[in-house]
Amino acid sequence: MNSRNRITILLLQAAPYLLFLAILLVFGSLSDRFLSLANFTNIVIQAAPVAILAIGMTFVLLTAEIDLSVGAIMYLTGCILGLYLGGVPWPVGLAVVLIASALLGAVNGVLVAYLGITSFIATLGTLFIGRGIAMSVSNTASVYFPEAITSLNRAAVFGIPSAIVAVAVVFVIAWVLLQQTPFGRQVYAVGQDRDAATKAGLPARRIVFFCFVISGALAGMAGFVSSTQIGAITASYGLQAEFSAIAAAVLGGTSLFGGRGGVKGALFGALLIQTAANGLVIINANPYIYPLVTAGIIFIAVAVDGLRSRMLERLERRFIRPWEIA
Amino acid sequence: MHTTQRSSHPLLSVDGITKSFFGVRVLHGVSFELWPGEALGLVGENGSGKSTSMNILGGVHQPDGGRMSIAGLLYAPQSPREAGRAGIAFIHQELNLFPNLSIEENLFITDFPKRGGVPFIDRGWVRRRARELLAEVDLDLPPTRLVGNLAQGERQLVEIAKALHADAKVLILDEPTTSLTRREVERLFAIVNRLKSRGVGIIFISHALEDVMHVCERVTVLRDGAVVGTDLRERLSLPAIISMMVGRSIDAIFPERDTKPREEVALRVRNLTQRGVANDVSFDIRAGEVVGLSGLMGSGRSELARLIFGLDPMESGTIEVAGTRLMRPSPKASMAAGLAFLTEDRRNEGLLMDASIVDNIGLTFLKRFKAGPGLINGKALNTTAGELARMVHLSTDRVQDTLAKHLSGGNQQKVVIAKWLLRRPKVFILDEPTRGIDVGAKQEVYRIINRLVEEGGAVFLISSEIEEVMGLSDRILTINKGEITGSFERSRFDREAILAAAMAPVGPKREATA
Numbered sequence: 059m060n061s062r063n064r065i066t067i068l069l070l071q072a073a074p075y076l077l078f079l080a081i082l083l084v085f086g087s088l089s090d091r092f093l094s095l096a097n098f099t100n101i102v103i104q105a106a107p108v109a110i111l112a113i114g115m116t117f118v119l120l121t122a123e124i125d126l127s128v129g130a131i132m133y134l135t136g137c138i139l140g141l142y143l144g145g146v147p148w149p150v151g152l153a154v155v156l157i158a159s160a161l162l163g164a165v166n167g168v169l170v171a172y173l174g175i176t177s178f179i180a181t182l183g184t185l186f187i188g189r190g191i192a193m194s195v196s197n198t199a200s201v202y203f204p205e206a207i208t209s210l211n212r213a214a215v216f217g218i219p220s221a222i223v224a225v226a227v228v229f230v231i232a233w234v235l236l237q238q239t240p241f242g243r244q245v246y247a248v249g250q251d252r253d254a255a256t257k258a259g260l261p262a263r264r265i266v267f268f269c270f271v272i273s274g275a276l277a278g279m280a281g282f283v284s285s286t287q288i289g290a291i292t293a294s295y296g297l298q299a300e301f302s303a304i305a306a307a308v309l310g311g312t313s314l315f316g317g318r319g320g321v322k323g324a325l326f327g328a329l330l331i332q333t334a335a336n337g338l339v340i341i342n343a344n345p346y347i348y349p350l351v352t353a354g355i356i357f358i359a360v361a362v363d364g365l366r367s368r369m370l371e372r373l374e375r376r377f378i379r380p381w382e383i384a
Numbered sequence: 385m386h387t388t389q390r391s392s393h394p395l396l397s398v399d400g401i402t403k404s405f406f407g408v409r410v411l412h413g414v415s416f417e418l419w420p421g422e423a424l425g426l427v428g429e430n431g432s433g434k435s436t437s438m439n440i441l442g443g444v445h446q447p448d449g450g451r452m453s454i455a456g457l458l459y460a461p462q463s464p465r466e467a468g469r470a471g472i473a474f475i476h477q478e479l480n481l482f483p484n485l486s487i488e489e490n491l492f493i494t495d496f497p498k499r500g501g502v503p504f505i506d507r508g509w510v511r512r513r514a515r516e517l518l519a520e521v522d523l524d525l526p527p528t529r530l531v532g533n534l535a536q537g538e539r540q541l542v543e544i545a546k547a548l549h550a551d552a553k554v555l556i557l558d559e560p561t562t563s564l565t566r567r568e569v570e571r572l573f574a575i576v577n578r579l580k581s582r583g584v585g586i587i588f589i590s591h592a593l594e595d596v597m598h599v600c601e602r603v604t605v606l607r608d609g610a611v612v613g614t615d616l617r618e619r620l621s622l623p624a625i626i627s628m629m630v631g632r633s634i635d636a637i638f639p640e641r642d643t644k645p646r647e648e649v650a651l652r653v654r655n656l657t658q659r660g661v662a663n664d665v666s667f668d669i670r671a672g673e674v675v676g677l678s679g680l681m682g683s684g685r686s687e688l689a690r691l692i693f694g695l696d697p698m699e700s701g702t703i704e705v706a707g708t709r710l711m712r713p714s715p716k717a718s719m720a721a722g723l724a725f726l727t728e729d730r731r732n733e734g735l736l737m738d739a740s741i742v743d744n745i746g747l748t749f750l751k752r753f754k755a756g757p758g759l760i761n762g763k764a765l766n767t768t769a770g771e772l773a774r775m776v777h778l779s780t781d782r783v784q785d786t787l788a789k790h791l792s793g794g795n796q797q798k799v800v801i802a803k804w805l806l807r808r809p810k811v812f813i814l815d816e817p818t819r820g821i822d823v824g825a826k827q828e829v830y831r832i833i834n835r836l837v838e839e840g841g842a843v844f845l846i847s848s849e850i851e852e853v854m855g856l857s858d859r860i861l862t863i864n865k866g867e868i869t870g871s872f873e874r875s876r877f878d879r880e881a882i883l884a885a886a887m888a889p890v891g892p893k894r895e896a897t898a
Contacts, residue, residue, distance in 0.1 A: 238504045240496035243489050250482045257480050259465045259494045317484040 163274015
C-alpha cells in the first residue's frame with residue numbers, strides 16, 4: 059500500500075469525526091452561542107434518550123438482527139409509569155419500567171431466537187401490538203408524569219445533570235459487557251457467523267435472546283430519561299425512535315450485517331446527530347430541513363463506509379512482483 | 385519415519401457403523417482403528433461415506449448400528465460438544481473461526497476463563513495461554529491480531545491450537561491442504577508430525593493423495609459407504625489407491641487425444657505487462673491445442689489469466705483472439721471475442737446455488753434465446769441446456785428442477801463449464817478446473833477438455849497439480865513471479881525440469897525464490 063492510498067484510507071476512516079468537526083466549525087461560525095460549555099451540556103442531555111436507545115440497538119445489530127419495537131416499548135412503559143405508578147418513589151418506578159421493558163424485549167427474543175421469525179417482521183409486529191396496547195390503556199390521551207419523575211430532570215450528581223449520569227452509567231455497563239465478558243465476545247462471534255458459532259458450541263439462540271432483552275430494557279431506560287425531560291407523552295411519543303437509534307449506531311460504525319461495531323460508536327453517532335439538530339435550532343433554521351440534514355449526515359457516513367470497504371478490498375489484492383510497487 | 389507406538393487398546397476403534405438417511409443406507413458397516421501417534425489417511429470419492437463417518441465420529445450424527453470406543457471405553461457422542469469433551473477435535477475444511485475477533489478470543493470463545501468470582505474475562509491468563517498454544521503450533525504472531533488479517537494457513541494453525549487447548553486425543557483434518565501454499569503445507573506437516581510424537585492420533589481426509597502418502601502411516605479407502613481396504617503406506621501406490629477408490633483399474637487417468645494442434649493461432653499474447661503482477665509475457669495458443677501453465681503457489685498463474693480475460697487492468701501489451709486484437713480488454717470484450725474463463729472460485733463467481741441447472745447455464749447468455757422483444761424462448765433454452773448437460777455428462781438430466789446446490793462439487797463444476805460452452809468459446813481458460821472434485825469427476829472434466837480441443841478449441845490450463853498439466857497439455861509454460869520462465873513441448877515433458885523452471889529465479893536478486 060503506497061502512502062497516497064494510506065492517507066485516503068485514514069481520511070475515510072476518520073470521515074465521521076471530520077464530519078463532526080465540520081459541523082462544529084460551521085455552526086460555531088454562524089452563532090457565538092453554539093461553541094459553549096452550557097450548549098454542549100445541553101446537547102448531551104438532549105441526546106441522552108437516543109444515545110441509550112442506540113446503545114441497546116447496537117447489541118441487536120451486532121447479532122445481525124434488528125429491533126423496530128424500541129419506540130413502542132418507550133411509549134408503552136411510559137404509559138405504565140404515568141398511569142399506574144404516579145404515587146411510588148422514582149426508583150420503584152424505574153425498576154418496574156426496566157422489568158416491563160426487559161419482558162417486552164424477551165418477547166422479541168423468543169419470537170426471533172427460539173421461534174425463528176425474521177427480526178424485521180417479529181419486531182414490526184410487537185411495534186404495532188405495543189403501540190396498540192399503550193393507546194388503548196391511555197385512550198390515546200396525554201399521559202402526565204408526577205413531580206417525583208419530572209423533578210429528576212433538574213437533579214444532578216456531583217453537579218452532573220442526571221440525564222448525563224444515566225447515559226454514562228448505561229455506556230460503561232454496556233461497554234464492559236461487550237468488551238470484557240465472555241457474553242460480549244460471543245455476541246460478536248454469533249453476529250459474524252451464526253452457523254460457525256453454533257458449531258463451535260456457543261448457545262447462539264440464548265445470546266440473540268439476551269441481546270433483545272438488553273435492547274428492550276434500554277428502550278425502557280431511554281423512555282424513562284425522556285419522560286423526566288418532557289413531563290407528558292402523547293400517542294406520537296417514541297414514533298420513529300427506532301430509526302434514530304439505528305441511524306446513530308450505523309453512523310458510529312456498527313454494521314447492519316452483524317459482528318462489527320460497538321457502543322462507543324453508538325454514543326458518538328447519537329451526539330453527532332443531536333449536535334447538528336442543536337446547531338440548526340440555534341441558527342433558527344427552518345424546522346422542516348432538520349430531517350433532511352440528518353438524512354444527509356447518515357448518507358454521507360454510510361457512503362464513506364462503503365467506499366472505504368471497497369478500497370480496502372482492492373488494496374488487499376496480492377501482488378506477485380511486490381518490488382515493482384512502491 | 386515415525387514409529388507407531390502400539391498400546392493394548394487402539395486410541396479409537398470404529399466397528400461396523402451403519403447409517404441411513406431418509407431410508408437410503410449411506411454407510412454399510414464402516415470399521416477402522418486409529419492408534420496413538422499415527423496418522424490414518426481416509427480417502428474415497430465424493431459420496432463414498434467419508435463425511436458421514438466423520439460426522440458420526442464428531443457427534444453431528446448418531447449411527448444406526450455398530451459401536452465406537454475410545455481407549456477401550458464405549459464412545460457414543462450425542463453432540464459435537466460431547467465429542468469435544470471425549471477428546472475428538474474436528475477441523476473442517478471451512479474453518480470455524482471468527483475473522484472479526486482476535487486470535488486469543490477465537491481460541492477461548494467457548495470457554496473464556498473468568499477472573500475470580502466475577503464474570504469478567506481474565507485477559508492476562510488468556511494472553512499467556514494463547515502465547516503457549518501459538519508456540520506449540522509454531523505461529524509467531526501476537527495473540528491480539530485479528531483472525532481476519534491472517535493467511536489461510538495461519539488460520540488453520542489457530543484451529544489446531546484450539547484443538548490443543550481442548551486437549552484433543554484425536555484430530556480429524558478434513559482436506560487440510562487444499563487451500564494452502566506449499567510452504568504452509570510443509571509447516572502443517574511438521575506440526576502433524578510433532579502431534580504424532582506426542583501420542584495424538586490424526587485422521588487425515590484428503591483428495592490430495594500425494595499429501596496423504598506423505599504424512600500418513602496407514603491409509604483406509606472408502607467406497608460406496610464401506611471400507612474397501614486399509615493398508616500400510618509402504619504397501620500402497622497412488623494407482624493402487626485410485627483403483628480402489630473408483631472400483632475399477634484406471635490404466636490411463638488421462639484419456640488419449642487423437643488430434644494434433646492446428647496451424648492457426650487462437651490466442652496470441654504479446655509483451656503483456658502490469659506493474660506488480662506480470663512482466664513482458666508473450667505466448668501463443670493454437671487452435672486444437674492445450675497449453676498448460678505450471679507455477680508454484682503465488683507465482684501469478686491466476687493473476688495472468690485475470691489480466692488476459694480483462695478482469696484486471698493491464699498497462700501494456702496486446703491480446704489477439706483468433707486474429708482479432710482486443711482493443712480495450714474487459715470481460716465483456718473478451719467474451720464477445722470468444723474467450724471463456726473458468727475461475728478457480730466456482731462457488732463465489734460461477735454459480736447461483738439456489739437456481740436450477742437451466743438458469744445457471746442460460747442466464748448469462750439469454751440473448752441467444754430471444755423469442756421477440758423482451759421474451760425468452762424457454763423451449764429452446766431447455767433443449768440446449770439439456771444437450772449441454774448431456775455433453776458434460778451431468779449426473780442428472782432433470783435440468784429444469786434440479787438446483788445447483790443439490791449437485792456434488794464435480795457436477796457443479798460441469799454446470800459452470802456448460803455455461804461457458806453455450807457461448808462456443810474459441811479459447812477456454814481453465815483455472816484449477818478439478819480442484820476439490822473426486823477422481824471420477826476429474827476424469828470427466830479431462831474428457832470434456834479433450835472434446836473441446838478435438839473440435840478445434842484452444843485451452844489454457846492452469847493447475848497446481850503438475851500431473852494434470854503434464855497429462856493433458858500439448859505444451860507447458862512455466863511461470864514464476866509473473867514472468868514466463870520456460871516452455872516445454874510434450875516430447876520434452878519432464879517433471880523435474882518443469883519444476884526447476886517454475887522455480888527459476890526472476891526479478892531483482894533479493895527477491896529471487898530459493
